[in-house]
Amino acid sequence: MSINTERDLEANLQIGPTDHGMVRLFIxxxxxxxxxxxxxxxAEEIAxxxxxxxxxxxxxAR
Structure with missing residues (x-):
């Protein structure tokens, strides 16, 4: 599977700071x-x- 492979999945993404000074991506x-x-x-590099x-x-082009 590659980044261009479409999947029929649903997910929620939450992003925020933790109480330990980290940035959490929660899927x-x-x-x-x-x-x-x-x-x-x-986190800044990812952004x-x-x-x-x-x-x-x-x-x-689409």
Whole structure:
């Protein structure tokens, strides 16, 4: 499976700070819950990657 493989799954994504100074991405896909904690610097790198992907996606013909 690649990033371009479409799946018929639904999930909720929550993002927020933890009480331990980390940034948590929490994915809830029904029976599966995935908490992912990052230090603030890692979270900023991820945010930069998301912004870069959004910019690249704007240039893709639909």
């Amino acid at each position: 809830d896909a029904g029976e599966i819950e995935i908490p992912m904690d990052f230090d603030p610097e890692e 930069d990657e998301i912004r870069a992907a959004a910019q690249a996606a704007r240039g893709v």
